[in-house]
Amino acid sequence: MKLLAYFTRALLTLATLASLLLLAVAFLFNDTGEPANRLLAIWGVYPLIGIILLIVNEILLRRTFASRSFWKVYGVFWACVAGAGGCAWAIYVFI
Numbered sequence: 001m002k003l004l005a006y007f008t009r010a011l012l013t014l015a016t017l018a019s020l021l022l023l024a025v026a027f028l029f030n031d032t033g034e035p036a037n038r039l040l041a042i043w044g045v046y047p048l049i050g051i052i053l054l055i056v057n058e059i060l061l062r063r064t065f066a067s068r069s070f071w072k073v074y075g076v077f078w079a080c081v082a083g084a085g086g087c088a089w090a091i092y093v094f095i
Contacts, residue, residue, distance in 0.1 A: 005061055008078060012057055016050030023047055053081070 026043045027036070060077060064070045 008057055012054050016047055019046035019050055
């Protein structure tokens with residue numbers, strides 16, 4: 001189960017850094033004249049979600065390492081997050 005914790009931490013860190021890079025690229029190559037607040041509203045949501053999920057993951061990990069019975073809750077939480085992400089992706093792609 002520790003593999004899930006390390007994998008989740010690594011994946012969230014990489015995804016957050018990639019979304020921050022995407023935000024920087026959006027500002028750097030803004031050749032359409034979009035205002036900065038609109039670019040931040042469009043591309044700034046992804047790093048914010050990543051940072052929130054990193055914080056939630058660390059809080060859950062501290063509780064998980066303190067109480068071994070919390071491992072199932074940790075796994076179910078990330079399964080729900082993955083399911084919600086998969087549903088959002090499917091809705092975005094197919095509709």
